[in-house]
Amino acid sequence: MEGIGITVTEHLLMHQKASPAATGRFTSLLTELIFSAKIIAREVQKAGLVDILGLTGEVNVQGEQVRKLDEFANRVLIYRMQRAGVLCAMASEENADIIEIPDRYPGGDYILVFDPLDGSSNIDVNVSIGTIFSIYRRKESGRAYVALDDFLRKGSEQVAAGYFLYGTSVMLVYTTGDGVHGFTLDPSVGEFLLSHPNIRIPERGKTYSVNEAYTPYWDERTRAVVDYFKSPDNDLGKPYTARYVGSLVADFHRNLLNGGIFMYPADRRDPAKPRGKLRLLCEAAPLAFVVEHAGGAATDGRTRILDIQAAALHERVPLFIGSRADVERATALLQGG
Numbered sequence: 295m296e297g298i299g300i301t302v303t304e305h306l307l308m309h310q311k312a313s314p315a316a317t318g319r320f321t322s323l324l325t326e327l328i329f330s331a332k333i334i335a336r337e338v339q340k341a342g343l344v345d346i347l348g349l350t351g352e353v354n355v356q357g358e359q360v361r362k363l364d365e366f367a368n369r370v371l372i373y374r375m376q377r378a379g380v381l382c383a384m385a386s387e388e389n390a391d392i393i394e395i396p397d398r399y400p401g402g403d404y405i406l407v408f409d410p411l412d413g414s415s416n417i418d419v420n421v422s423i424g425t426i427f428s429i430y431r432r433k434e435s436g437r438a439y440v441a442l443d444d445f446l447r448k449g450s451e452q453v454a455a456g457y458f459l460y461g462t463s464v465m466l467v468y469t470t471g472d473g474v475h476g477f478t479l480d481p482s483v484g485e486f487l488l489s490h491p492n493i494r495i496p497e498r499g500k501t502y503s504v505n506e507a508y509t510p511y512w513d514e515r516t517r518a519v520v521d522y523f524k525s526p527d528n529d530l531g532k533p534y535t536a537r538y539v540g541s542l543v544a545d546f547h548r549n550l551l552n553g554g555i556f557m558y559p560a561d562r563r564d565p566a567k568p569r570g571k572l573r574l575l576c577e578a579a580p581l582a583f584v585v586e587h588a589g590g591a592a593t594d595g596r597t598r599i600l601d602i603q604a605a606a607l608h609e610r611v612p613l614f615i616g617s618r619a620d621v622e623r624a625t626a627l628l629q630g631g
């Protein structure tokens with residue numbers, strides 16, 4: 295296949311050349327992000343060897359316990375991306391507020407939102423985890439300060455999004471709106487090589503991913519959706535297979551390649567989280583941007599994820615994401631169809 299084996303740097307430069315207005319700043323952003331992810335991947339791979347696991351005892355802004363590797367990943371990304379000279383601000387799942395770029399570093403017009411380590415409950419059991427990222431351009435170029443408004447956007451305004459998957463191999467999957475491309479890290483040379491050019495998600499999958507332990511907390515329509523995927527009388531003509539890693543990025547990646555649907559519906563477990571667990575800006579929107587550019591779909595059960603205007607930095611949304619036919623069916627059932 296065309297381009298297979300080229301380095302991600304070559305790939306980025308090819309895209310830069312194809313766009314005459316490009317300044318190279320986006321290429322610098324991605325290059326720095328890739329370097330940060332390599333540092334995180336190196337640490338993830340040592341996780342079983344070095345005693346860096348266990349809980350720190352601290353609680354993040356979401357009220358969840360922070361593990362040391364989450365903290366490490368967050369620090370690496372903040373440290374390196376602040377110095378990259380291309381950002382005006384960042385936001386992380388682990389920080390309550392916007393992360394500014396100190397005056398002593400050069401700035402830029404891009405905004406970066408990230409989940410530094412997704413799937414944190416899987417860190418100490420050697421199961422795949424990842425880093426999810428989302429990139430916007432600031433609303434008004436040249437303004438001295440960055441407003442919260444610059445972050446409270448629709449996902450459709452993203453200029454790029456993707457993720458690093460620390461799995462059996464380390465992968466980068468990203469899109470700038472011009473196809474979804476997957477790169478695999480060759481650890482011996484330390485380079486990401488194009489392994490999955492122009493990924494297209496199958497129109498309908500054979501796999502559903504949801505945490506069914508929460509069935510008692512779902513409403514009738516959510517139960518009907520999951521029953522549909524388990525029914526021999528569904529559009530596939532047989533029950534879908536269940537797969538749930540518990541790392542969104544890993545469940546998403548499997549479904550992106552093989553087809554299927556991932557669901558994290560709203561539930562009644564926690565009255566403080568009536569819209570489910572996953573975060574709009576650092577989880578749902580970037581993966582929705584990726585899946586749509588691969589031919590798939592993502593909704594909150596009613597609205598296209600990319601059309602949702604964020605109202606808060608850490609807003610949560612129900613998420614139905616994956617193969618188009620499966621997401622459309624789930625959304626129709628949730629609407630009583």
Ligand SMILES: O=P(O)(O)OC[C@H]1O[C@](O)(COP(=O)(O)O)[C@@H](O)[C@@H]1O
Binds near residue numbers: 413505540542571
């Ligand atoms: O254990 P649950 O409730 O099924 O939640 C699993 C989900 O939570 C997450 O771990 C949340 O992400 P973080 O690890 O970044 O907090 C997702 O990756 C995953 O899909």
Ligand SMILES: [Mg+2]
Binds near residue numbers: 412542
């Ligand atoms: Mg996460």
Ligand SMILES: [Mg+2]
Binds near residue numbers: 387411414
């Ligand atoms: Mg996380």
